[in-house]
Amino acid sequence: MAALLECFLLAVAVVLVAHSAAAPAASRLPLPPAAAAGDVSAGSDSDRLALMAFKKLSNGFVGCIPESLGDLQFLEAISLADNKLRCRIPDSFGNLHELVELYLDNNELEGSLPISLFNLSSLEMLNIQDNNLTGVFPPDMGDRLPNLQQFLVSKNQFHGLIPPSLCNLSMIQVIQTVDNFLSGTIPQCLGRNQKMLSVVNFDGNQLEATNDADWGFLSSLTNCSNMILIDVSINKLQGVLPKAIGNMSTQLEYFGITNNNITGTIPESIGNLVNLDELDMENNLLMGSLPASLGNLKKLNRLSLSNNNFSGSIPQLSFRNGGPFLQQPFRPIPKELFLISTISSFLYLAHNRLTGNLPSEVGNLKNLDELDLSDNKISGKIPTTIGECQSLQYLNLSGNFLEGTIPPSLEQLRGLLVLDLSQNNLSGTIPRFLGSMTGLSTLNLSSNYFEGEVPKDGIFLNATATSVMGNNDLCGGAPQLKLPKCSNQTKHGLSSKIIIIIIAGSTILFLILFTCFALRRRTKLRRANPKIPLSDEQHMRVSYAQLSKATNRFASENLIGVGSFGAVYKGRIGISDQQMVVAVKVLNLQQAGAYRSFDAECEALRCIRHRNLVKILTVCSGIDFQGSDFKALVFEFLPNGNLDQWLHKHLEEEGEPKVLNLVERLQIAIDVASALEYLHQHKPCPIVHCDLKPSNILLDNDMVAHVGDFGLARFLHQEHSNSSDKSTGWNAIRGTIGYVAPEYGLGNEVSIHGDVYSYGILLLEMFTGKRPTNSEFGEVLTLHEYVETALPDQTTSVIDQDLLNATWNSEGTAQKYHHIEEIRTECIVSILKVGILCSKEIPTDRMQIGDALRELQAIRDRFDTHQL
Known part of the structure; x- marks a missing residue:
């Protein structure tokens, strides 16, 4: 019995006991039977404490x-999340009268919840999300679980009513029932x-x-002063939207009612929710005008009001061709909406009855990614201020009454991927x-009144990505567009017009020449003393001459790194009488794939923004x-070098070798996972980095990690659309040996699983101090196998000794040192297990990067009270 119990305890992750050891992660193993532990209640205090928590997280x-798990009557927490467990939840769980937390989420459990489960009056956390559970909730569940704080049952097949007894859960904090089949009304007492x-x-x-x-x-x-999220989207809600939403807690960050049949107007009091981050009301029957109080939502990041009936009143309109347009009630877009500069993800107002001009205040949305105003009645010209929305990737103004020309300022939208100005x-x-x-990957200019010759470069060479149909006066362009050839008469007529203009303007020729002379002189002075601050333009313009000067002609003393496709130099660029330190990556265009690497890096970096990514x-x-092609990227300079240097070359600080401690390494690992x-x-x-390794992780002044080098990065949609990759060999370049x-x-296409593998190897390298190509592994053993074999009995033999040696100091005692070493070793082992799960050989067996991130954060939080 004792031997079997010991074996069982090695198979569980015991919390609350510092000296207990976890078994190595197993792939697709049966859950160990707990029958041998049935008599533990009569055992020693240490046995009882060891069984207060049972945790097997993400072991496949x-x-x-086992029903016998219910015999462990002193259990306070069970976590069997992220496995492949099937069958029903055992009835014996009702015997665990001291159970506080139960995590069974992300499995394949089925059947209804055992009625005995609702006898656990001590239960505070119930998480059974992402299973195949069914049945109804007991009407009195709220009375039987008085201490419940989190009720998480999303993504199952529960049906029936939401029990009104939930209103009796005075301690409840979170109720989440997403994607089930619950029906009836929401209890009116909820939150009271x-x-x-x-x-x-x-x-x-x-x-x-x-x-x-x-x-x-x-x-x-409205009684819940801590409310941060309310979401009743995708239901069968009808009736008028109550004005009570404006009385919600000012802490509310998300309010969602999408995909219902809700009528009425948005109350003016919506502006009271000053901390609102996202407001989703699309696909309803809302009407009336958009309240100007939306402008009070200074923290709003996402706004979706598409597919409603917002309206007002305007004079009668008519089409350009004279066709009738019946008078309807419409309402201009309130300019206050465009004064919410925090909106950065999306602003959707499509499929309504909004009219009037597009306000020039749209230029305030400098960080906006997506703007959709399609299928409204907006008239007037496209404001030139649209060019100030320099983060814009998706712009849809189709189906309106916009007139005039396409403003030249649109060229400033360097990150634009989709542009739809049709109809x-x-x-x-x-x-x-x-x-x-x-x-630009999609361009739709159809059904307008454009004229003249269609350009023959860039997006216009791709007939499937470009639409210009319904413009009767267009000609030329790529043959695939099937437009008529531009006639010589048109060209002659244009030349005659030019001649007339020149003759008519001969009387002011002197003024023109004088103006040109003055402008030329001013341009020379401006070049001699540039005064354009970096903040005035998101991406400053630089020339080869400027970069050559900034790096002292790319001198070797400024060389800070060499990669597969080029070299990186440190430089100083003068901006408004100030010197800015930058990193200049110069592409070696003689290297095969360098052009594609440059394009890939530009494409990736122009549309990503994250604190743990390099800033271009x-x-x-x-x-x-010499007249040769030159391509370079200019980045913010990060003074602490790259992770490879810190791990293997031990950069010096004030003349002494500097070693990353455990806390620094763990935080760097979290930073990279976050990126x-x-x-x-x-x-x-999604974007796949394809070359994650220590030398591509840069550290700033505060030792915050930034992932760089996107020369091999791939947008997943490209993997199937760009057949030329395979013929040029570009598709075969997928990273660095070892990572x-x-x-x-085997020729498989790139995927996010590939990045996770590289991250797993990186994690093992960071805490073992060994490169994956280390010769001591030989030709058979890999870094993954080297670490996995050593756990859990030989862990200290694989851990980077610099991490263990750093625990001793002259003021410490041997007993204190031993205790700290145990804690430190336990922490590192937990981290190495994440690395092993991420670097599994089979892609689908690997841990998802989001789960790895949360696990590492939990490890950090678990040990942050100890001296590491």
């Missing part, structure tokens, strides 16, 4: 949860006596509301600068003093 366990309630998420059910009484829950929720009254020639916007300042694409999670969740398509995922060697 399959099969059923629940001061701590902060999250209510009923998204994706079949809940109903048909009258004011059914909406009573919103009035009750308007725009005229004039198509600007040639649209063909030089290298990032500008690019230079031109010719050098990867951002890239892998990037919209509209590259094994499936890439």
Whole structure:
């Protein structure tokens, strides 16, 4: 019995006991039976303490949860999340009367909840999300679980009503039932006596509301001063939107009612929710004008009001061709909406009845990614201030009454990916600068009144990405557009007009020449003493001559690194009488793939912003003093070098070798994971870095990590659309030996799983101090296998000794040193396990980067009270 119990305890992650050891992560193992522990209640105090928590997080366990686990009557926490467990939740769980936390999320559990589970009056956390559970909730569950704080049942198949007894949970903080089949009304008493309630998420059910009484829950929720999220989207809610939403807690950050049949207007009191970050009301029947009080929401980041019936009144309009347009009630877009400079993700107002001019205040949205005003009745010209929205990637103004020409300021939108100006009254020639916007992937100018010759470069060479149909006076362009050839008569007519203009302007020729002379003189003075501050333009313009001067002609003493496609130099660029230190990456264009690397890095860096990614300042694409092509990227200079130098070369600080301690390494690992999670969740398509390694991780003054070198980065949508990659060999370049995922060697396409593998190897390297290409591994053993084999009995043999040696100091005692060493070793082992899970050979067996990030953050929080 004792031997079997010891074996069982090695299979669980015991919290609250510092000296207990966790078993190595297993792939697709059955959950160990707990029958041998059935008599533990009569055991020693240490046995009892050891079984206060049972934790097996993300080990790939399959099969059923043993009924005998319910015999461990002193358990206070169970976590079997992120496995492959099936069958039902054991009835015996009802015996765990001291259970406080139960995590069974992200498995394949089925059946209904055992009624005995609702006898656990001590339960505070119930997380059973992401399973196949079904059934209904007991009507009296709120009375039987008086201490429940978090009720998380999302993504299952529960049906029936939300029990009104939930209103009796005075300690409840979070209620989340997303994506189930719950029906009926939301209890009107919800929140009435629940001061701590902060999250209510009923998204994706079949809940109903048909009258004011059914909406009573919103009035009750105004009592919850800690409320930060309310989401009732994708239900069957009808009736008028209550004015009570304006009385919600000012702490509210998210309010969502999308995809219902809600009528009425947005109350003016919405402006009271001053901390609102996201407001989603699309796909409803809302009407009336947009309240000017929206301008009070200074922290608003996302706003979606598309597909409603917002309206007002305007004079009768008519189409350009004279066709009738029936008078309808419309309302101009309130300019206050564009004064919310914090809106950065999206602003969706499509499919409404908004009219009037697009306000020039739109230029205030300098950080906005997506703007959709399509299918309204907006008239007037496209304001030139649109060019100030320099982060814009998606711009859709189609289906309106816009007129005039495309403003030249649109060329300033360097990150623009999609531009849709179709079905308007725009005229004039198509600007040639649209063909030089290298990032533009979709362009729709159809059904307007453009005339003249269509450009023949850039996006216009891709007939599937460009639409110009319905412009009867266009000619020329790429053959695939199938437009008529431009006639010579048109050219002659244009020449005659030019001649007439020249003759008519001969009387002011002297003034023109004088003006040109003055402008030329002013230009020379400006070049001699540039005064354009960096803050005036998101990306300053630099030439080869400026970069050559900044780096002292790319002198060797300024060389700070060499990569696969070029070299990086440290330089100083003068901006407004101030010197700015920069890092200049100069591409070696003789190297195969360098041009593609430059394009890939530009494409990735122009549309990503994250505190743990390198910050690009500008690019230079031109010719050098010898007339050869020259391409360079200019980054913010990060003074603490790269991670590889710190791990293996031990940079010096004040003449002494500097070694990264455990806390610094763990924080760097968290920083890198945070950057990867951002890239892998990037919209509209994920980005795969493809070359994650220590030398591509740079450290700033505060030792914050920044992932760099996006020369091999890939947007996932490109992997299937660019067939030329395979013929040029570009597709085969997937990273660096030792860090590259094994499936890439088999010809598999790049994926986020490949980045996770590289991250896992990086994590193992950071805490073992050994490169994955270390010769001591031989030709058979890998760094992953080297670490996995050593855990848990030989852990100290693989840990970087610099981390263990750093615990001793002259003032410490041997006993204190031993205690600190144990804590430190336990922390490192937990980190190495994450590295092992991320670097599994089979891609689908690897930990998701988001889970790895949260696990590392939990490890940091778990040990932050100890001296590491």
